[in-house]
Amino acid sequence: MAPPEAAPPAARGTASASAPTVLEARGVGKRFPGVVALDDVSFTLRAGETHALVGENGAGKSTLIKVLTGVHRPDAGELLLAGRPVGFARPAEAQAAGISTIYQEVNLVPLMSVARNVFLGREPKNRLRLIDFPRMHAEAAALLDGFGVTVDPRRPLHTLGLGTQQMVALARAVSVDARVVVMDEPTSSLEPREVETLFRVIEDLRRRNIAVVYVSHRMDELYRICDRVTVLRDGRHIHTGPLAELDRMQLVSMMLGREVSEVRRDGVTGFGADGHDVTRTPVLTAKNLVRRHQLDGVSLELHPGEVLGLGGLLGSGRSETAKALAGALSLDAGEVRVAGRPLARSSPAAAIRAGISLLPEDRKAEGIVPGLSVRENIVLAALPRLSRGGVVSRARQDRLVEIFVKRLRIKASSPEQKVGELSGGNQQKVLLARWLCLEPKVLLLDEPTRGIDVGAKAEVQALIDELAGEGLAVLLVSSDIEELVEGADRIVVLRNGGTVGELVGENVSEDALLAALADHAPPAETTETAPPAETTDAVETADAAETADAAETADAAETADAAETTDAAEAIETAEVTEATEVTEAAEVVEATEEDPR
Amino acid sequence: MKQTSYAAKTAKTAKSARTAAAGTPATASADAPALPAPGGPSGPRPRPASTVAERLLAGVRSQGVLAVLLSVVVVASFVYPTFATLDNARGVLVQASFLAVVALGMTLVIITGGIDLSVGSVFALGGVLAAWASPWGLLPALLVPLAACGAIGLLNGLLIARAGMAPFIVTLASLLGARGLLLALTDEGATTHLVPKGSAFAELGQGSAAGFGYPILIAVALFAAGGLVLQRTSFGQTLFAVGGSGDAATLMGLPVARAKVTVYVLSGLLAGFAGAINAARLSSGVTIIGTGMELDAIAAVVIGGTLLVGGAGSVTGTLWGVLLLAVIQNLINQIGSLNSSYQSVVSGGFLILVVVAQRYVSRTRKSL
Incomplete structure (x- = not known):
């Protein structure tokens, strides 16, 4: 129940250097049918340290976390908590032992109130052993205040934004009497201000000598708050040591298992250094798209062979624009033309027929069908084309699937493996394959590399590059400024649902983009780089x-x-x-x- | 708080605009205010309550049935003079109390996202077992059906929670099994076990206190207990969590399997108990009752505003739902000229209305 509180700042790292080990995994192994997820992995966590756990998807991070938190039982090796062997059969047992977890996807109950979510399973009781709601609400409100969440704790959780929900999850995890807090991609749905709050909470945990296992793909975050790092690759332990002794390139090369020079040559992202040859006739034009409360005058032109970046802050209408172009969001006004012809009806089917494909932001909810196989997921949108008189040709499916699995390097045990079992990066590739086999003219990519590991990220980025090189028109929506600047030939900047500027040529730079995002004045053609x-x-x-x-x-x-x-x-x-x-x-x-x- | 958000923004931008924002992030984050202690002097902040629309929606979901029930009762009282008599009201309430007890268990099951189709058969089995055991006294007449029906519930629960089987299939199987058991016990219905006249057990079904039959009082007491358990205990909260998001409940370390097993056991116990009291009222273990009762119970629960997918609901809503069904049936009997089968048509209509309303509610939720 101990809340985050003000305390004199402790020097970073001093606590951990000689601190006792709170949690240790010794030679842990875990197999799943057909896969060795963890192979003789050891991991030590010292009191008060913030320990980064990194690796590509499929490296075994998630499995290790699940072993530490009692979701999975290891097949080999042992867990020691404060030096004593422990075996967790259930998450409840790990929690009782003081290991608390927040997951990447908010794992709370949407229909229940904020306060009930915070206190589920440990509600404050009155003398009659009944839940004391007034006290629960007061305690929840006080606790959440410390996390910058000022909502009424009686509100149902689902009425809050994703970031706020994640903060509620954080409050829950930290408020139990934890010795270890495991954070799996905690910032993926947070806004910068909330990330800052998270970091303050982590600092506070450090002062209270609570250990944090921090999993993230974001290098900046790791270097800002983590003391030590453990790198996993292909289910094996690669390295453990102070993070300060490694530079980013060394870290990335350890994660990828590639030489430093190789990584350096490729740059930070997977995009090539050169721009693309762009045809001057636009394949897609959007004029003054308006949708009540969401879009207020978005105009853009997309040419074959270019990657057009769509930049903007959260809520600026980036995803809405992509969805509107794909016919998934009806418009109040405005016009979308493909190759000069207006889209008659705004429906995804019409847009797909016209050659527009959208890779949606929310891969799990709007993209993959987890229970279907890789093959079925890939051919899903192409079924009308693969069938004659309603009968689908299996041979044609297999041919198509084989081509794309090979071309996109989709790592699956077979085309019949369920997509839900693949890593995030491979799921994203399956989705890309789904759209590519429609041979679209326009590919709309909404946050294509969110939540996927470094290696897959670079591969997806390289693929985007390649596709544009082959003459596809690509719209790249990304909140990652680096990705936008390196990947896009031009960037259209949105604010408050409207187009406010465009960066071209030399001005496709981080500084210029930031200036454009930040600019308050009616946006000049942001062709001048701000000093x-x-x-x-x-x-x-x-x-x-x-x-x-x-x-x-x-x-x-x-x-x-x-x-x-x-x-x-x-x-x-x-x-x-x-x-x-x-x-x-x-x-x-x-x-x-x-x-x-x- | 200005400091904080400034620091956040700066930190994010600093990595890209290194030259531009150099120096600022360090100072800003050093100055960032520490987290206030709870209840400390951080001062009250505006804490907006639930919005009007949300409260309205929640109100409609929990109290909409009550409004419908009351208006039906008011209108009927004016139109049919025989409806608004005390005798008729007592009759309706006693009739409703058995379904109510069964629906109480069903409410708990549905809140966890499950379903229990076996309750109709279990209700009948409970009655037969109670009548069979009643010659030995009050206690056997209650304990025998409770033990048997609780065991059926336990079997349901274990198969569903531990073996991970679908509630629909498991309870469909026990529906058939319980009905078969009942027929075997009564030589396919040829033997009717009678409750001894004037016994304490018969009194439980037929007697009354303060003008209300014991079945009514029992149902009211059980609903009060059920409401308390659901709303004010950790167990009750766990049921909502299990139905709202089973994975989240597991990862939060809640006893998901135990909660599931418990609700099926409770459902079996309540159905068997209702059957026993009904046998006491009818003075015999009637074999042909309870067919389709599970569907009435589900209808009452859903009409009462409990989401069929689980995660939200209330026992009071179920109570109103049961009463609404009972009043409709009574009215159709009052009209007399109408075939009583129309009762099902009207109940069906209400069910559709409620499901449409629920869909509206959940769609609003999504768009929020």
Whole structure:
């Protein structure tokens, strides 16, 4: 129950150097049918350290975590908690022993209230052994305050944004009497401000001598908060040591099992250094797309053979634009033309017929069908083309699948393996294959590398490059600035649901993109790179801009329901105050009413 | 809090705009305010309550049936003078109390995302066993059916929670099994076991206190207990968690399997108990009752606002749902000229209405 509290900052790393080992895995092995997930892996966690656990997907991170947290039982080796051998048959046992976990996908109960989620299984009771709701709500509110979550704890969890939900999960994990907190990709759904809160919580855990296992694909995060690192590859232990002794390239090369020079030559992302030859006739034009509360005048042109980046802050309408282009979001106004011909009806089927394919942001919910095989997932969208009179030719399917499995290097035991069993990166490749076998003219990629490991990320990026090189028009939506800048030939910048600028040529740079994202003034053609001094200013205002975005999104979601105007009006009113401090405070009001923009 | 968000923003941008923002992130994060202690002097912050629409939706879901029930009762009282009599009300309530007890167990099962199709057969089996054991006294007349029906529930629960089988199939099998057992016990219905007249057990079904038959009082007491367990105990919360997100419940370390086994045992116990009391009321173990009762119970639960997929629901809603079904049946009997089969048509109509409303609710939820 101990909350995060203020304490004098401890020097980083001092606690861990001589600290006792809290949790140790010795020679742990775990097999699944057909796969050795862990092979003789050892892992030590010292009290008070933040220990990065890295590796590609399939390296065994998730399995190791599941062994440590009692989800899986190891086939070989042993676990020691504070030096004593332990065996966890169930997650409940690991938790009782003080190992608490937050998962990448929020594992809470959406229909239950925030407070109930925080206290599930350990509700405060009154003298009659009945749950004391007033106390529970008060304690939940106080606890969540420390995590920057100011919502009413009686609200159902599903009414909160994903990031806020993740903070609730964090509050739950940390508030139990934990000796070890395992965080599996905790930041994948957090906004920068929430990431900052997470880091403060981790600092606080360090002061309280609680060990953290931190799994993330984001190098910046690792180097910012982790003391030591353990690298896994192909189910084996590769390296454990202080993170400060490794530079990023060394770390990446250990994860990939490739030579440093090799990695360096390829750059950080998988994109090639050169741009593409672009045909000047656009294959796709969107004019002034409008959808109430979501899109407010998005215009763009997409040419064959180019990668067009779509940049913007959260809630700026990036994903909505991609969905609208793919016919998955009906429009109130505006026009989408493919090769000069307007899309008659906005339906995904019509867009697919016109040659537009969308790789959706939420792979699990909108992409893969986990229970179907690799083959079935790949041919799903192409079935109409593969069938005659409703009968699907298996031979043609197999041929198609073979081609794409080989070309995209999809790692599956066979085309009949269930997609749900593959790693994130391979699932993404299966989805790419699904769309590529339709031979689209336009490929819309919404966060194509989110949540997939470094190796697969580079492969997907290289593939995007290659596809554009072959003349495909690619729209790349990404919140990863690096990816956007290295991958795109041009970047269209969105703000508040509208196009506000375009970066071309030399200006496809991180600085220029940041300036464009941060710019408040009516966007000039952002062809001039902002000088460094100005950028600092811009960074400062970015905060306010983001707040305004958040207000806008919340507003949009809220006013959708006429009955809720009071809250929304309040939010707008506060958000309009220009003074930076007040705006930020308003953001908290807004966050409380925040809805997931998607 | 300005500091924090500033630091966040700066830190994110700093890695790309290194030249631009150099120096700022360090100072900013050093100044970042520490986390306030709970209940400490961090000051009250605006904590917006649930929005009006949400409360409205929640209200409609939990109290919509009550509104329908009350309006039906009010209208019927004016139209049919014989409806609003105390005798009729007592009759309706006693009739409803048996289904209510069965539906109580069903509510718990459905909240965990399961279903129990065996309750109709178990209800009948409970009655026959109670009548068979009643010559030996009150205690055997209650314990024998409870033991047998609890065992059936336990079997259901173990097969579902431990062996991971589908509730639909498992309880369909025990529906058939319990019915067969019942027929075997009664020589295919040829032997009717009678409850001794004037025994304490018969009194339990036929007697009354303060003008209300014991079955009504028993049902009310069980619902009060059920509501308390569901809303105010960890076990109750676990049921919601299991139905709302089974994986999350497991990963949170909640006793998922135990909760599932328990609800099926409770469902079996309640159905058997209701059957026993019904046998006491009818003075005999009737073999042909209870057919299709599981469907009435499911209908009452769903009409009462419990989500059929689990994760949300209430026992009070179920109570209103049961009463609504009973009132509709009573009204159709009152009308007299109508074939009583139309009762099912009307109940079916209500069921569709509720399912449509639930769909609307869950769609709103998705779009939020």
